[in-house]
Amino acid sequence: MKFLVSKVEDWSLVAKHVVSLLTPSTMILLSGPLGAGKTIFVQALAKELGSKKIPKSPSFALVRTYKLQNTKQIDRLVHVDAYRLESEREALALGLDELVEPGSVLAVEWPEKLGNWLQPLRNPRIEMHITVDPRHETRHVRIR
Numbered sequence: 001m002k003f004l005v006s007k008v009e010d011w012s013l014v015a016k017h018v019v020s021l022l023t024p025s026t027m028i029l030l031s032g033p034l035g036a037g038k039t040i041f042v043q044a045l046a047k048e049l050g051s052k053k054i055p056k057s058p059s060f061a062l063v064r065t066y067k068l069q070n071t072k073q074i075d076r077l078v079h080v081d082a083y084r085l086e087s088e089r090e091a092l093a094l095g096l097d098e099l100v101e102p103g104s105v106l107a108v109e110w111p112e113k114l115g116n117w118l119q120p121l122r123n124p125r126i127e128m129h130i131t132v133d134p135r136h137e138t139r140h141v142r143i144r
Helices: 010-021 038-048 088-094 111-118
Strands: 002-005 027-031 063-067 076-081 104-109 125-133 138-143
Touching: 002 010, 010 038, 010 125, 010 138, 027 038, 027 111, 038 076, 038 104, 038 125, 088 111, 104 111
Parallel strands: 027 104, 027 125, 076 104
Antiparallel strands: 002 138, 063 076, 125 138
16 A cells, blocks of 8 residues: 655554554554654554554654553554664564563564564564655655
8 A cells, every 4th residue: 555645644544544454463664764754653643543642752762652542452552763773682672572462563663673573573564664755745655
């Protein structure tokens, strides 16, 4: 599925589509350049899932967790920003494998920084790749 995002409000349409695909313990893998809108997407996703808090970029904390109120048997959104990780070993030290549990959804910015950590996990995955068209100030979002 592809989306064209030309204003902040468009992220809610992308989030609604992703929510329709979610099951408990799904991992959402968000890739794209700095400033592409990964965190803005997570904010729209949290809102669609019933979070009372607006997610902030976890760049320095690396992991932030939000309680959810929805009807999809998902009660927690775990937001990970792996941008600052320098090795797969650092990902293991965060205990991310313990965060991917029934009732949770894991949204990971910069999943490529996690190396092979994701390979053995059998959780459902939604891969999102965002590209930026600076000429038209738009984002192209590809979901698979």
